[in-house]
Amino acid sequence: MIRRSILTGLAVLALSPAFAQGRKEPEVATTPKPLPTQTKDVVLTTPPVTPENTLNLDLSSGGRVSIQMRPDVAPLHVERIKTLVREKFYDGLVFHRVIEGFMAQGGDPTATGQGGSKLPDLKAEFNDLPHVRGAVAMARATSPDSANSQFYIVFQPVLKLDRNYTVWGRVFAGMDIVDAIERGEPPANPTKIVRASIGSDNVPPPAPSTPIPAAPAPAPVVPGTPQL
Template sequence: MKARVLVPTMMGMLMGLALTASPALAKKKAPPPTPEPTTVSTAVDSDISHDADNVLLLDLSDGGRVAIRLMPQWAPTHVERIKTLAREGFYNGVIFHRVIDGFMAQTGDPTGTGEGGSKLPDLKAEFNAVPHLRGTVSMARTNDPNSANSQFFIVFYPRFALDHKYTVFGRVISGMQYVDAIQRGEPPANPTRVLQASLASDKKGPPPAPISAAAPSLSADKPSLSQPN
């Protein structure tokens, strides 16, 4: 089973703490050392027509299309993972399972619990010096720096306490108003879904809106969402 993948709570943010592991994980072994961040240019091209193979499009169930500029200059293996999963249809139908007002919206877990991920191996951290500004897109992980897999989050407002601790791989360049409208909750009562994730170069039109966007049914043997201390 995949380890819990969550970003920090607001209390942890105020204390400037990194993500806390579950007690069971913490007892097994100490997390590996945090790698030094790589210094890169933070400039982002906001023109969707440029380098369309590095523009991720998220069509949301609440309406609207979000365009994210993927930045291989910042995190090449993370960008490649996102592109691979998007082209496989992995993110289609996945909910935003953890959305904290004034903080961030997290998605990328097909179980909708915050416990899952893809079948691909976890990624080695590619921490960089890109700040977590409004619209920044970054990978979620456990307290192990090398545990990012498929879950990612979009920042509502600047959260510099996350800098150098999570791999930033992109930034919203269009449709941030639709990100702002994502349903809040952990998980939300009526969560926003990614109806379709695609690359602009694939030239896919938005899918038809569903009649309803109910939360996925969780089986009794699935662990419930819990928060770090």
């Protein structure tokens, strides 16, 4: 299957952010169109957060990440996320590629960067939403229309990716949980999506794990008492 991946690091951001099939080198990307006024407009016109367009990710590291999805700019991608979430596709999957200072990528059932769902790939919906801290976008291969199920969350602004990937949401709660996702390519002990849910489905966060009580201290030995 076509590898769905994004840049391996900020040092190669000047190159194409998508990888071709196999191990081919990325091609040189065209410079994205400037977006100063559009970025401002996007900020000013961000719709209110609603339960139906809220994605909740309960992670194995503890805590819930809440993402505002944007069907107003990426309706096909948001609908795909909702479909897969309600099929429990993401439950149990890991963040298989996490680069310090860049992004955390997950949504691959094979945890290799080459997997996806059984649904057809999506047509690109490149838009004016910028890759600011907490932005959530779809990973893809070289073809703009190759996104399927894999997504990534950026740790800090990476504006050179703008209009090369479909941004469909942004974290509005739990970014500290995102920051704590285990790093690595792949991580030695990857952070898992325990459960993904849509806000309007009213799925409560998992109960916090109960700590195992300490064993009771042994009774003091009375001198002269026989020992078994």
